[in-house]
Amino acid sequence: MKKDIGFQDEVLDKIDVDSGQQQSASSYKRRVIELFEHAGITVNGKQDYDIQVKDERFYQRVLAQGSLGLGESFVDEWWDCNKLDVLFAKISQAKLNHYAPHNVKLWLASLEAKLFNFQLPETALDNASFHYNIGNDLFMAMLDKRLTYTCGYWKNALTLDEAQEAKLELTCQKLHLEKGMRVLDIGCGWGSFARYAAEKYAVNVTGITLSSEQVKLGQQLCSDLPITLELKDYRDIRDKYDRIVSLGMLEHVGSKNYNTYFQVVADCLEKDGLFLLHTIGNNISSPGTDPWLDKYIFPNSHIPALTEILPAFENYFVLEDLHNFGGDYDTTLLAWHKNVSKHYDGLRKNYTKRFFRIWKYYLLSCAGLFRARQLQLWQMVFTKGRPGVYLSVR
Template identity: 55%
Template structure:
């Protein structure tokens, strides 16, 4: 009992410093249903916070704003990591959790959950990366803006052969083939993605392959990688960049679209690692810079992190609106897990804890400088 009382006092004080009141009346305040929440959150940090939410020990009307306030106040730095989390970090440093033998298993854990889930959540093209909103009013419009901007940044011309590393359900490949008359080879390590991508791209000059990037060969006029680099892992950044360099024509462009971290680290949030993206990692500017040094010239770097907040919110709205169609396959705990994932990430981008970068790289530098219309 004394432990619970002390934990409650500590957690309440921490949250209060972020403007959050336990059982308060503001939308970002949390409502605690089970006092075990306090000891769980204190002992296991973000893992305990997420698991106790999944267990219905607490609720919050605006999870996104709760996390935005928590992260802006840097409560994550004040919370102590559990021994289990420290053990996970140690293992990631000793071994390569994104090795070829493990990559397919890591991918399947998320991307093979079921195409129905992602069809109910994403836009009509099934783009599972940040949309660029600009003047867009809908998610469909915002994703098309992003795809078109990506094609323009790569300076695609009819007849070019483009490689898409981490092609998902073929959204970029299909768009580029239709709008820019290019040939596209797309690779993914998700069986579910590959099968549906083949169907969606049927009749177009698009070749979808179930393949790890380390098995790539051949030369391409341009290379894109949208939302895949987060799964590469620190130990593999060098081989990833070397593979892209080997596959890119001397005068070609490589566009890297990735979530990024403000700090260099070798571990991911433990709750995200356990329940959403196993063995993923958000790269920092320094880590990316080290990996491209000696291989590429950085032509252009742009940040779209604010757009990801809006994108994740739109995904949750779609997911929630379609839940009645999905709940026959996914239980209530999954609903809470998925809600927590989407809205906690939205809050993280809102707090500017995470970034969304698009980089354009060349092998030798564009003569006269890089511009795109």
């Protein structure tokens, strides 16, 4: 059976444009066209980044459902665009969300995010499985040769493989790894960092993830190295480590759990240890996440702002280094999309056409947001405050 992570709308509020609703439909259309004009986007225009509308119901759906309706109507082929990444960069730069109408459902979702903890241990496994268990064949086709599913470092790189190796090397240098050290990798994926660190620096690595598919393949890839990969929640870690690293994991922790997260890391880190945190960051503090990404890609995820991270670690760590290379995520996402497109014929036997539209929208819309610098990529190095433990490598 082909895989399709999309949800068909259970109820699509009878969005009709028949004769009895022509006047309203015309009003919806005019409002949406004016909205996109704020970003320099022409509906049915001639530029590659212009939206080409194929179904007139698109206009009411966008006004009624905001970014969720925009994404779902793309997946349903109600509209198209040759350059989705450019489109979303322009939408972000123009801050169209300031012009868009308020939506009661989205307001309620934001309120729920403030009130409830959606990243508890009993839900965290389902959240991770939804995305990371989609299929190892997809990720093997999309990612670099090491299967690194985080932002590459493109400063001196020309290819995705080079960019990911440069990121892993930079990470190892910041951690000041030494032979024989015990290293913990929280959110280890398929073990790309673990393998690199064990091969290049002769350290012993324990990696944890909540994806059974990642553990299954990762254990095979790491079987000849001093690496242990486990299906485990970060809240269940008990051992002590010389170094701790977490690449692309904090986005799944949830703001209500940041204090617990940093406390766990502090409890497991030796007094002279180093902790490197690598996370996507938001320019502004927001309780929720984009509703389309939440529904189709990363359920119950949360992209933190610095104002949310800082209070959570202040009782445990000293921040020694903060490095932002968020612009490199744009290039990384484009490389991932190029790889998926290149391997489309080999993948389509296992995935539906609808899935590929979801995946295209995910990769290219996010590329546009990073290009517009709405989103960042931070690497932070922490110590427990002991002098001389960390020396900057930059």
